[in-house]
Amino acid sequence: MDFALTEEQVMFRDQVLKFAKKEIAPRCQEHDLKAEFDWEAWRKMGEFGLLGLHFPEELGGGGADVMTSVLAAEALGEAGVDGGLTLSLGAHTYLCADTIFRHGTEEQKKRYVPRLASGEWVGCMGLTEPGAGSDAASLKTRAIRQGDAWVLNGGKIFITNGSIAQVAVIYAKTNPDAGHAGISAFIVEKGTPGFSVSRNLHKMGCRTSPTSVLSFDDCVIPAENLLGVEGNGFFMSMQTVEWDRSTLLAPFIGAVAFCLERSARYAQERVQFGRPIASFQAIRRKLADMKIFMEAARSLVYRIAWCKDQGRPVNHLEAAVAKLFMGDWSLAPANDAVNLHGGYGYCHEYDMERVFRDSRLAPIGGGTSEVQRVLISRLM
């Protein structure tokens, strides 16, 4: 057993941290307040190569390993980049683009991956429906083959990037009688007649990331837009879970590192009762707990990344453990960071309340904590 990062991994993480602190983080508060996607930040992240880190260079990617991608995602959080932007990145790169990269035909890969990796196009992934959340396989959106085309009917909800995406990977039933094996994945481009985004949802956190309601109303797409093998969709969506448990969790760890740094500095600056509040053990305890959580979470998430880098199928039990721990244990450090800042912590200028709101997604998105408990108790 060995927990060493390579020199390149450490160097790249530090570069991302520096870049994000300077170029991205200072923009986040304003966009969060307006609940607005930050196109300028997106463009900059694309230029830096953050939107397609792990794709091969010939497809416009950075050729990085999964561990590097995790470290980069963690560094974004640590720099103070808001959870909305990192969520948009996660849905775009890992849930949408990677699914095309892994299962697409050569033409599909060539058409979509380079445009997504550069950030020229935004991608989204639509699995969840109003009636199918935790029980995703019960989805109702229907795809029917008609000659050289597929016709989609149905609706999706909670779709990250839905309103800004040029490309959507959509899961639909091709054979309603075949259960899990009756689900297939499709690529739907923006502007396809019958495909519309009815609205974006107002959320408590991750506000810079649009969360959309999608409708498919006799939406006709060419037959070649089937992604992967017909009937394989559910399996494909479960593969993205591996990313969900590594690169999508990493920003939450980074966010705690951000809270820790901010809180430590603030505690030494803020004077009450004639001394810096850092001199109170109750304040120090909070700092210690943030650090302890961070170190505990790192090992779990790094293990998933390492597994993927070894080319091993991710152990679903380990993945669920990582997700449950991040989901249920990451709220306390963000909560502590708010309290440590007192009234300022409750106000927008000090970032902590934003981190607190953003981290509330951890036990919900990509599979709730309860669902992780179902999985863990079944697999252990």
Next chain:
Amino acid sequence: MNFDWTKDEAELIKRVAGLWDEAALADLAALETAALETGDGSDLAALTRKQIGRLAEAGAFAVAVGPSAKAETLRWMALMENVAQASGSLLLAAESSVRLFGGLLAGWGGGPLANLLGQVVSGEAIGALALSEPGGNQPQTGGRTQGRKEGDGYRVTGTKGFVANGPMADMIAVSGQVEGKTAFFLVQPGQEGVKIGPRMATLGYNGLAVSTLDLDHAFVPADRVIGPLADDEAVRFLHTVQDLILVAASLGVMIRTHNEANAYSRTYHRGAKPIYSHQEVRFKLADTFTLMQTSQLLAYRAAWFQATGEKEAPVLIHAAKVFTAEAAEKVSSLAMQILAGRGYVMGNPVERGYREAKFAALAGTTSEVARMSIAEDVLRRFPVA
């Protein structure tokens, strides 16, 4: 990065795991209720010596004894986890003798003590370390015990509040000071001026013999004295070793209590179904499993930091100690909830683990002191901008 054990690591772990056959487990169970010394081979001293001897034979003490073997900390952690799973009492007894007492000899003991180190590592002799004192948690120096030079040795006076293995040790290393510098005095039971208190009754780890120790002008010849030392490196080393042992003890508690509750939930029926079928039960097991795995990984990572000399190793070890100790309390408590009345009755692994769990949080570097030390480091790293 590599989350698999290497071949060597895996073999060592397997060898130690292989020790816990039915007879050994029966011995370890007996340890928990055994009287100290009855002389018939079934007493605590005899049972402990026997199992420590078997561990030695399996090669468990061939690694990580003393500061120069720090690079082996990770495989040591894996070994300890394995022993702790079989018996926390045995873990504490064996490690107090070998990695605390023996570790001190290996790092700071001179030539004449080499023989003693050999006996400890082979399981022939049992050692103990008396560091902490009443009214002073974990001294960063030798403590208030004083040694005064007299002829070819020292007269030593002082009191130690808790000494694991005290009532059965062949030799006890007692920390103290000589003219303001840390020194360790090696004393023997029965020696004049050395008073080992009666075995204490404790909440948990009932298979471990603990006592007080009073030294009243005990004479210790110079060749039984380590120091006076130029710095407190030895004390720091021993605190770290103590904390790592307690991390492993917590892992042991979690593995035993989780496994017991998990197995129980699948065989014990209420109504027509095993209680596992209820989410209220099953989800508790998901939590105990999550805490256990998270603890294991954090423990390994902290051990790896120590092994590789990473700058943050002390912080990681304190983090691992706090986290695993609190996780063990939580896990054993949830496990007892699942066994309910059957868990509450004395004599099952869950009630035993429940009683043992508390120890790791209050012994060694206490959770409070560990948290303050972590915070100290954080504040240093992030000064006012």
